[in-house]
Amino acid sequence: MLMQLLTALMPSITPQNTKVHLAQHNGEEHPMDVYLAGDFDEWQSWQSQKNFECEYVIGLVEIPGTKKWLLAGVYDSLKATKAPGQKESRSYVYEYRRVPEFAELEGRLVLAYTKPRANYLFLATCLKSMVVSSIYEKPLTVGTFPGFKEVDISHIELQIIVEQGLESWQTALSSIAGVYLISDNTEGEQQLYVGSATGMGGLWDRWVTYSKNGHGGNVRISDLKKRRGEDFAQHFRFSILEIADKHTGKEEMQQKEMHWKRRLLTRDSGLNGN
Template sequence: MCYLLLITRHVIEVDGDRVLTRCRNLFKLFDLLRLLSPTLSPADCKLHMAVWNGKEHPLDVFLAGDFEEWQRWQTKRNFERRFVVSLINIHGTDNWVFGGLYEQIGVEYKKESNDFYYDLEQVQYCAELSGRLVVKFSRNFRASYLLAERWSEDLLVSELKSERLTLSEFPGFKSVNLSKRELDCVIRQSIPSWKGALSSVSGVYVISDTMSGKLYVGCAYGEGGIWSRWSQYSSSGHGNNVELRTLLNNLGAKSAEAFRFSILEVADVHANKNEVITRETHWKEVLLSRTHGYNLN
């Protein structure tokens, strides 16, 4: 689809189409959507302002490719309009990533979980904007499900990225801080920069449980390094650690989604196993992960 937005001088050619890359004069979201679908009305739309729900951040879910299914599950009948406009908060800012325009086909009550499951079908003429369009909206209240006509004038387009938002390239060992969903995405896609870095080193890592605040300190050594070890966590959630396995057995496998993965220090992938374990012991003592965390030894 070819469209021209005459609101900025910053336009570029992408596959023969001229698209907005960054607005100097902010443009309203629904004005843009109506360029693609002239009959779309805010009165037919519900806004889903997706934010941290106490367990997981929707941006992590989106980057992992699970947002559409995640959004379908609602504790109340939140999407009682023909269309849902999904906006995903960028951590700690007034910026929101456009997650898509969805048509609400139907809803089913799931008695076993006391949830409502919505049949939402992404509207394809707006699909190319998903993960690329950034909207500025200052939300000074807690409500996450809004009537679009009340707020359409406040939803301002600030950017249209040339490519869909994805997990960034490997940021360096000192900056690694992955949610479980992000780790799953990295492992599933075998993102080259991540795999290359993590498989080339041994080291000591920490898993933070964002629900309980407890820590687990572990180490990785030998062939495949940290990449091989973290692949096991991605697959099982607990990596065969006794305390983590017990936790998941008691609370359910989904409780692993509260985990975050960081690196405390690295060593050569051919480093002596005992040297790596010694450093692991040091960090267990420093972080008190035996007395106040998930380490048993």
């Protein structure tokens, strides 16, 4: 079915002239975060070797926690040049064109496939076991607000939500005060931070600040920026521990915050300084 779908849109695609790029977490960033931010094409163009020596490349992004892959795009006009300066050990940069015939499936087509070790395979290698899993009604984005208990977003996703002013998120987060958790999942430095938000802007106003500067004015998190540089927040995740009415007094919210700091030990071994 997959080959029929591909050739229906682009008859010149064959299993022998097409490579599949299975984009997974590279130790620094997850391609799904990059895709949601709209930067996948530029991110993929940087390669450590000439991995796209073929006529077409199918760019697939791993859907975290699954063995499924989202179609980012199909590319041709592939031309590799030696990069003027290395970028994270990626010394070639590709110029390519996003094939317009596949535009309607970008961000919608989901393929099921159990990946071997290699990230770059000829379509002929994986065609027999790669199947169409589903086609979303609309291209994948951060999505609508999932409910307060289900919020678990990366810093990149938070930036997208704020930059796009996604209405369901803004409406929900503006309606409540609350205690929130920032999880720093940087390898070897996993730490937690507990904070609270009050006032008429609710949790939304507080998180807008994090979307813009990453640290929200917090001392220990600001120290991470000094030590790590501008990408210090790339492994941050944001979730909600407890919600409250926006008219809850500041002192009461501080007590709720202190409760969670004690439970999660964020002052002793985390990012809370008080």
